[in-house]
Amino acid sequence: MxxxxxxxxxxxxxxxxxxxxxxxxxxxxxxxxxxxxxxxxxxxxxxxxxxxxxxxxxxxxxxxxxxxxxxxxxxxxxxxxxxxxxxxxxxxxxxxxxxxxxxxxxxxxxxxxxxxxxxxxxxxxxxxxxxxxxxxxxxxxxxxxxxxxxxxxxxxxxxxxxxxxxxxxxxxxxxxxxxxxxxxxxxxxxxxxxxxxxxxxxxxxxxxxxxxxxxxxxxxxxxxxxxxxxxxxxxxxxxxxxxxxFSNLEPRGRMENMPEIMNEVKSMLGIEVETSSASSDEIPEFGAKDIFDLSWKNILNAYACTECGRCTAVCPANITGKKLSPRKVMMDIRDRAEEVGRNMLTGDMKYAKTQDSTGTITLNKGNYDDGKSLFDYISKEEINACTTCNACVEACPVLIDPLEPILKLRRYEILTESAGPAEWMPMFTALENNGAVWQVSTERDAWTSEM
Amino acid sequence: MIKVKTMAEAAAEGIDVEVLYFVGCAGSFDPRAQRITKAFAQLMDIANVSYAILGKEEMCTGDPARRAGNEFLFQMLANQNIQTMNNYGVKKIVTTCPHGFNMFKNEYPELGGTFEVLHHTQFLNMLIDDGKLKVDGDYYKDKKITYHDSCYLGRINGEYDAPRNLIHHLKADLVEMNRCKSNGLCCGAGGAQFFKEDEPGEKRINVERIEEALDTKAGIVASNCPFCITMLTDGIKAKDEQDNVVVLDVAELLIRSMGE
CATH class of the missing domain: 1.20.950 (Fumarate Reductase Cytochrome B subunit)
Incomplete structure (x- = not known):
């Protein structure tokens, strides 16, 4: 029995x-x-x-x-x-x-x-x-x-x-x-x-x-x-x-390169591009808006997180009372992955973005839309508070990297939405116009005359 | 009167310079950071280093643009810098800013710019070890100095010793803050935060950091990054301690110890 x-x-x-x-x-x-x-x-x-x-x-x-x-x-x-x-x-x-x-x-x-x-x-x-x-x-x-x-x-x-x-x-x-x-x-x-x-x-x-x-x-x-x-x-x-x-073995100070932008800029500057990628007519989306734009390693990180908060305890933004908490970012990624995964399992076609000409629709990661995104979980205020100091990365006992998804979200905010903190706009303009972070009237080598 | 050559001038004179000093935006334009630039240039002059700057051909390394999320702008700046430096056949770069140091070390190679890179605190150590620079004054002997690790030199690139060694050369009494080395607390400037107001919160990060520095009772807060130095100096002012505590780059400590 x-x-x-x-x-x-x-x-x-x-x-x-x-x-x-x-x-x-x-x-x-x-x-x-x-x-x-x-x-x-x-x-x-x-x-x-x-x-x-x-x-x-x-x-x-x-x-x-x-x-x-x-x-x-x-x-x-x-x-x-x-x-x-x-x-x-x-x-x-x-x-x-x-x-x-x-x-x-x-x-x-x-x-x-x-x-x-x-x-x-x-x-x-x-x-x-x-x-x-x-x-x-x-x-x-x-x-x-x-x-x-x-x-x-x-x-x-x-x-x-x-x-x-x-x-x-x-x-x-x-x-x-x-x-x-x-x-x-x-x-x-x-x-x-x-x-x-x-x-x-x-x-x-x-x-x-x-x-x-x-x-x-x-x-x-x-x-x-x-x-x-x-x-x-x-x-x-x-x-x-x-x-x-699967944790990152690359140097901490290296942000993931975006070859599509690099190649475009290189050809603009007349620098030979080694591998020419086939151009497409689609308007590209840069950075991360949703689960699908993160790497599977980022999502694995979120599922491996045990919410101990060592990252948040050393985050300079969090310590000084800002909304950003690296742990919350990881928890949000997991919650969002769970939500999307659940919705996909229902097979409900209301989550499908488009249907093809024959009227058949399939629900898959390339065709998913529930009207929500990671930004419904993580606010701009949170990602904009990050100083990229890597304290969270250093603190995690299991080598989770909360910084990478934060920076991917920032890329989406700036590159795809053309949004971002208003104070960054003058910096961008100055960089575009004279290659310096400030709008300056003096020359770069002016200090040499005072030696 | 020291003449600082540009790479263009050196090339025209047919001089093969050993190292490019990449000054960076802060070091070029910010009056406070210019003092660090001048101190370091002076030190290189004393040590007879063959160096040059890019001068008007230098551009921002692209660090704040990239960290803010503006990859396009970063690629524009970085690729132009790489083009310029490759044209001059630059092999070795020294920076007085850990952000530039990090860019050249970790991010430019993928774009086609491979250089040997040194942060000025590392370079100064080498000059002392090679006997080209003598630090033997007692100006800072037994004076209490606390040292703030910049994130981009310290935790991100693992260089904790070079700046501390220099402070030891000064025979100063180095007192560590609670959060130091890999646990060091950010000054609040990185990730392009320097160029915007803090997000809403209870306190500014630089104030949190300077309180820790003040706890050490050191009269000097040393660092290695022009942005950290500005943030910490602002923190000192916020705590109304500017008459008691001074924030200095390690290069400035060295030059002062020589009575320059």
């Missing part, structure tokens, strides 16, 4: 997860091509040091240590999860215990100690978010779902650890009663005393019920977690890795 239920649950979770994660993949791929440059050795090194090794987290020791507890506990618990899946499918109990012997004891002990550390971290994080109110964790862009999301995950963490200790604790007591069915796990750092202390003297039936409850709680939280992640900031536990791998 339990076996059938387990297999059904596992299958259903697998199926729903496959659909959810494919949906996210498709949303990310709504973005433009991104040229993955540089050596893959360096990319793997980044994955090793920055994603796996959490190198950048250690700019700030306190959250880094507690985050490490949860992270290592999470990885170690996967070993136990393999056993749970085997036990669940084949209706056996602690399949690895007799096979691995002393090594099994070591693994379960590691999990117990790490679970205890993770539990401590859970309380510390709940405290930091809800009582201590660390500034970056209570900013306005987190109001509503993001705040609830963060707390729900911490609650899930608490339930998971409760499950583990209920399961192991009851098991430990049962081992003494029925060693035939409950193989000896050896001495367990927590459950060997917590189990007898809490559950000692209970009827075997109650103990078995408790053991099963712990076991099911554990696996249900895990399965629930898998299905919950696509809606959550905690997707970073998976996406941090590809995100770090």
């Amino acid at each position: 339990q076996q059938i239920l387990f297999i059904l649950l596992l299958g259903a979770t697998g199926y729903i997860a496959y659909r959810q994660y494919s949906r996210i993949y498709n949303n990310i791929m709504m973005g433009k091509d991104y040229n993955v440059t540089g050596s893959s050795t360096e990319r793997w090194k980044n994955v090793l040091l920055i994603a796996l090794g959490q190198k950048k987290m250690f700019k700030n020791w306190i959250p880094a240590i507690f985050h490490l507890f949860i992270y290592v506990a999470f990885i170690f618990t996967q070993i136990e999860l393999i056993e749970i899946i085997i036990d669940g499918i084949f209706g056996v109990h602690r399949f690895f215990a007799p096979i691995l012997g002393g090594f099994y004891t070591l693994i379960i002990n590691s999990i117990e100690i790490l679970s205890l550390l993770a539990l401590t971290a859970t309380f510390v994080f709940l405290y930091r978010r809800n009582l201590l109110k660390v500034p970056r964790l209570v900013k306005s862009e987190l109001n509503g779902w993001p705040k609830l999301d963060a707390n729900l995950i911490l609650l899930g963490e608490f339930l998971l650890v409760t499950g583990i200790f209920t399961m192991n604790g009851a098991d430990k007591v049962l081992q003494a009663i029925d060693p035939g069915h409950y193989p000896d796990t050896g001495y367990l750092a927590v459950s060997s005393w917590l189990g007898p202390a809490l559950f000692g003297g209970l009827e075997p039936e109650s103990l078995m019920f408790l053991e099963r409850t712990g076991w099911w709680l554990h696996i249900l939280v895990v399965l629930g977690f898998i299905l919950y992640l696509p809606k959550s900031k905690h997707l970073h536990i998976f996406l941090a890795f590809p995100n770090v791998y």
Whole structure:
């Protein structure tokens, strides 16, 4: 009975997860091509040091240590999860215990100690978010779902650890009663005393019920977690890795070149252009207005963001009370990608821009229009406040680049809409007329006469 | 009286100059920044550097245009500069502005302008190391100096040491602000912000930064960027500290230490 239920649950979770994660993949791929440059050795090194090794987290020791507890506990618990899946499918109990012997004891002990550390971290994080109110964790862009999301995950963490200790604790007591069915796990750092202390003297039936409850709680939280992640900031536990791998290896100070404009300018100046691109009659749109104009790397960045706000905490504009928050920019990109992805899935032709002569219309990324854009999420006031100082880029523990989309939005504002802050217009005019940022009456080399 | 040659003059005289000094808009036109330009030119003169400027042929590097989003204007300016510099066969550039430094280093190569680029703080270090420039006065000995990392030299191009080394040569007491090096706080000028009013907020960025500098109790705030220097000087005025604290480029510190 339990076996059938387990297999059904596992299958259903697998199926729903496959659909959810494919949906996210498709949303990310709504973005433009991104040229993955540089050596893959360096990319793997980044994955090793920055994603796996959490190198950048250690700019700030306190959250880094507690985050490490949860992270290592999470990885170690996967070993136990393999056993749970085997036990669940084949209706056996602690399949690895007799096979691995002393090594099994070591693994379960590691999990117990790490679970205890993770539990401590859970309380510390709940405290930091809800009582201590660390500034970056209570900013306005987190109001509503993001705040609830963060707390729900911490609650899930608490339930998971409760499950583990209920399961192991009851098991430990049962081992003494029925060693035939409950193989000896050896001495367990927590459950060997917590189990007898809490559950000692209970009827075997109650103990078995408790053991099963712990076991099911554990696996249900895990399965629930898998299905919950696509809606959550905690997707970073998976996406941090590809995100770090695909992060930009080019120098920080290099903005993405726009070859179409470069070539046009070069031919205007009479400079030979190496590759002549075929000219089209369409009026080109420059910069980014919507998801489709960003690169898939930009959208991957948004899905990998765990809303920790280290970027916003160091943003000079945000620090001085301006509306710009790099974290919000990333959250907005994800929200917009979700919205567009959802609308596309409906297949509703009201989202199609045009229909061809035969009257057939298809809904795809080249033909999508819902009357909205990224600018419905991110205001001009926000993007115009950026000093391009790269503090946000430096701060991100998983190498997200919030600056790139901001600059792409600016390009759209200036190049396609011919809009932008009014004070920039005299600068542009001065640059056009005399190649200087100011309208000046003196010569460029006037200072030399005063030497 | 120092004669600053242009590349055109040098070419006419058949002189092969070693390095082009790209002065930039601020260094050419802004009276405050001109003082940095002159200080650096003087230092190069003392060190007998063979250099020239582009003079009237120089144009804005295009940094503020590109960061504002005006790619077209950036391409116009950058390609003209590249044409000019390639015509003169320029190999090596030194700038007194980290924005220009960044453009030449990171953005011009893709457009066909490949040069060896040095920021003046790096160049001055080399001159001292080569023994061409002697910094041995005690003018700043044990004086408290705090140093502001410009974003485009520091966090963006990873150069934190060159300017600090120069301050050490002055035997000054370098006191760091809380936010320094890769965590340095912007002065508020980058990304073409210098050319517009701040977006609505509670405070100006330069004031936030200068408060941190004032916390160090240093009498001198040193930096490496003409825009930072203007922003920080404005910050000092906003805090009414202009009689107690002075903002100077590292090149200015060097020239003053020599009693020039």
